[in-house]
Amino acid sequence: MLHLNELKPGQSAVVKHVFGEGTALRRRLLDMGITPKTEVKLVRQAPLGDPLQLEVRGYELAMRSSDANLVEVEVQHGH
């Protein structure tokens, strides 16, 4: 199982599942468009290694690595 924070900078993947039912964080991630089947790219890490800069649905999003760990992703072959 691969998580969003485990991607390498520049790597893209597709969201499979967002964990953390009942939390504000999960609701926020879903509201911001990190829904299953969405393509997400890890653009880069901040200078101190955390948070992460992501690209989702054509916009840039920052989130902490520990929060990104809630998102299970799958790297599509051919990407």
Next chain:
Amino acid sequence: MAINKTTCHCGCGKSDLRDGKESDAKLTVALIGNQNCGKTTLFNALTGANQYVGNWPGVTVDRVIGRTLQQPWDVVDLPGLYSLSPYSAEEIVSRNFLLSDSFDVILNVLDATHLERSLSLTLELLPLGKPMVVALNMMDLLKKDRNVTLDPAKIAAKLGVEVIPISASSGEGLKELYSALGRARQRTQSNPAVPQNVHDAIDAIGALLGDQTPAQRYFIAKALLQQDKVYAEEYLTVPGVEEAVQKGRSLIAKEHGLDAEAFFPQMRYAFIDSLMVEALSRSSKPLSAVFSEKIDQVVTNRFWALPVFLAVIYVIYYLAVSTIGTWSTDFANDVVFGEWCTEAAESVLESLGAPEWVSSMMIEGLIGGVGAVLGFVPQMMVLFFLLSILEQCGYMTRVAFVLDRLFRKFGLSGRSFIPILIATGCAVPALMATKTLDNINERRLTLLTASYLPCSAKLPIMTMIFVSFFPDSVYIAPLIYLLGIFSIVCTGIILKKNSAFKEEVSPFVMELPDYHLPSVRNLLLTVYERCKAFIVKAGTVIFGTVMVVWFLSRFGFGPEGFGMVEISDSMLAAIGTSIAFIFAPLGFGTWQAAVAVITGLMAKENVVGTLAVLLEVGEDVAEDDATLSAAIQGAFPGALAAFAFLAFNLWSTPCIAALAAMKRQYVSGRWFAFAVCYMLLWAYSLALVIYQLGGMLTGAVPFSIFTIIALVVLGAFLYLLFRPDRTNGVPLVIPARTVS
């Protein structure tokens, strides 16, 4: 809504005739949209400077209302939101407002360059059933971009509301927007993103909820399905509701394979995807996004981000603190208030033959006190202008991104760095600048700690003590700054564990908006609004306090009864004498030192002058004057006591102008009172430990009950610093995988 039409009173009747439509005389528009979608720009374009800032009831969220320039309409500027979930004060006030009857039409702003994300909120607004107009902002950017074509008519057809392409920054499309708002009429509720069987489940719950309007019932029922904690408490006890909610949730799980919280966003984005296929064609990424990516390759780069940040900070500090800001403030203080106003007042008062106490009150109290506060305004203008550029061009969110890791360890944000740094020049603009922090916990902590690094007005006190007691020491000045950083870090670590500083906020999931040039109009309006707020609020508080302290320091029982006296016979001196015992454990229990501390609260610049007067050296001596040094050496029992005096002055509450700014930013009186008490306690404890324990180690202070108290204080401090962080309530960050 007043459907009946009347004559327009603003002279725009002609355009009504031309449109062949009637316009409502009075309309309240609820303006809502994502952060960074140009909502504030549109609000400014619609309302100009006719804005009133207040607070939503019960929360520290700004409530901004403006009157439109072309119609007698009110626009309520709702906070920038991505959804109507119940997880922050901003979201809750917004949705309560949207469910109320207090407005007539929703104006939803979308960022045309980031439509997918913007439309998600629109789909949450449609089911409210209110008249609604969608403003498609930043269309000018899109039109310039040959890779992208967008058809607003197709979006309008799919959503069932009018969609008006605009450019808020250039004013394009505003006329069309006005007339669309004027003709927006009652529409039926719609929720195009949700399939019929889920609609039915929502309606089944809604039917049990009682006497709300259909739109409220629908919204609450949908929220209950998504385990909304705000409504859960209130409605799950209604007979039948819990069963209906369970039924709805299992229906969604069975038919769609998702839990309800994931289902609704999933459906919204699925609907948006199909809409985008119809309305938008793009051969590559929008130019604005490509441009931003290029900048971010440097600005958020692992190696370059920090140097870029330091360079930006240096430029701001240089302009706002070292050069323009200080020149203008010095000019305002020394020339405008110090000479022109003072001389003008003197000559007027003299020609009127005013008694001495009147001229003293006018010149020392009014001009000296209130003028000192107004003198900060030019510096604040420079600073706010620069900070607004950073905010509006999109760099501020990058600052939070780059420094988050470091600052969140002690409860602050990367953005807290800017106020803290500015406070080394002056705490007043620094505290006002905390407005850029949108996390309320971080803002409260930043307000409390920002003045812990000594500001420029505290430097003379430092010089005075250094010259008198540590003339050849090279480590003492760095030590002061280290103690300042120590105070910030420890205060952050101690307080962030407290549940009061764990108010639930939106998690740190933050959009990094595309960079764009800020509009001059927006910049100037922001500067104007912030300075106005400071002048009005700070001015009133300070005026009162200045007058009281002036009165206390100039009046007293002299040889001829009550009247004007020298400061040493004044009521202030009497107060100093009566409270001096408080400072005895810190080593400076003299009435002169106590009075200096009090006048220091007015302005830290006063400390040296007050001590000079009270020690009978004369008022106008330099802080490194030899006579003053000798007098100071006589006034304190030793270097440790002088150091404790310095520590108390540096780390207790800042001056009255800064306190007024702090009160304005805290909004709540209780929070402000807490901050003042905390700072006094912190400074007292620090000075106590320095004097008593430092004295015990060096043998300069005999062992006494206060030594034990200082040890207890130190123990309590260490306990608070290292105690485990017990998180109450819903944790914002939860370990993944353990749930599910």
